[in-house]
Amino acid sequence: MSVEPLYHEVLIAGFGGQGIVSAGNLLASAALAEGREVVWAPSYGPEMRGGPVHCTVIVSSERIGSPEVSLADSLLLMDAASMQRFGERIKPTGLMVLNSTLVSARPQTDSLEVLEVPATETAEALGDPRVANVIMLGAFLEARPVVSPESVFEAVQVFAGKAQAGLVDVNREALGRGAALAREVAVRGSFVRGSSVRGS
């Protein structure tokens, strides 16, 4: 059980079908398993496949007051529309994880930490485009270890259940690939602060 003080607000956004809500669920379940306080909240809009969707997760070592996230510590954006919609909903020194396969815009401020992850492309290379969300999670957790990837993986196993046991391996791989991509871009120096530099 984690004991060190922590308060982290995450906003995950994309379009219906990208597993935005599931990514939030996995993060929230991992936080619960680690003994944290957690609030998961979905977007209120009428949701549909292909339509805009987002969710927020607050992970904390203390009781959580406001369940609503105004400015996130970390923003995980999976498509161009959500970059447009939520690009500003982040604290000045927050972390922005971008699905660089689908998001070409970059933030206009140089105080943010920006992690460019070709999540969709990598998921397709892994043979299952559905795991792009877990690649994003893996990258995020490498940069901000608010929960351990093992706890996320345990949540994946619970979610997949016996009926979808085939999903477990590809999700394990996706988590690892996400983390590796985060390390890679950091090492390559394209773990940029600011708007001008682009990943290769």
Added chain:
Amino acid sequence: MTSIPRGTRILMRGNEAVAQAAIDAGCRAFFGYPITPQNQVPDYFARHMPEVGGVFLQAESEVAAINMVYGAAAAGTRVMTASSSPGISLKQEGISYLAQSELPCVVLNIMRGGSGLGNIAPAQADYFQSVKGGGHGDYRTLVLAPWSVQELYNLTREAFDIADRYRNPVLILGDALLGQMMEPITIPEEVVDPARLPRKTWATDGAKDRPRNIINSLYIEEPQLEKVNLRIDARYEEAARKEVRVAEEHLEGARLAVVAYGTAARVAVTAIEEARSGGMRVGLLRPIALYPFPSDEIASLADRVDAILVAELSLGQLVEDVRLVVAGRCPVHLLGRSGGVVITPADMVEALRGLAGEDRG
């Protein structure tokens, strides 16, 4: 017993926690009609009511659903309905009939932005409707306002006992955020077996070997109706003595107090923490029951603080009741947002700073 894990922390949506709590309280009939943002409630009942041999029925309308509640309550069953703001408006006629007929039931309102069709975002704009009657006539609903998923569970369970005790509808007042968010919750092991609940001697559950009972809200003779209304009113007076519930934080030595319930009170916790770390002496008074209203607690608070800030997701409803009991003892200010816009902690800190500055001036 339903298949949910008990006695251990699990993640659950607010709407699902309410439904589970109802089943655990011995509720064996749910009648509803779909509306966002409470749809997980009927969804959960549809899946889990059959596990305990209860009735889940999706009615043809809200009006039909509330009248089915009337029937089940008259037969002595613990019964519930749920809806969201516009749907609750449709149920008001039935709620008035239930109150006049002295029938216990639990009604959940997961409030959304209004008026009219409004939107499906969180709001607290049904405060007046909830605490002032709602439908026609000389009645009240007893109103509980949880602020977390755990409290949604706990208060829903209690609501069934309160409804039976006062033979009156009890309203659980939540909002789109509380209903749809997930939080850790521990569901207790022990559940109510409806077969072991005290028998409702007034219920119309078959008159074999006893005089027949009549459930009715029609009293043509004026003195007779007044007599019934006075009997019901005496129960509200008893509730005012026994069912006031408030929670207080940091009020000892506070110069300013926030009065807020539900989601607005959660925002207040974050704002107050920040304001206090900046040296401001501010605390929170949170009504958990909205009716009966914590009149004495708020009046006494007004004697101790320099000013009160009422924070609500509506444009000046709760603040009216606060001002009524404060009666000029201290200034009462309003921080209200509407239409599904949620107050931010930053908004509230700014409002508190303004009040602290005014106080110094």
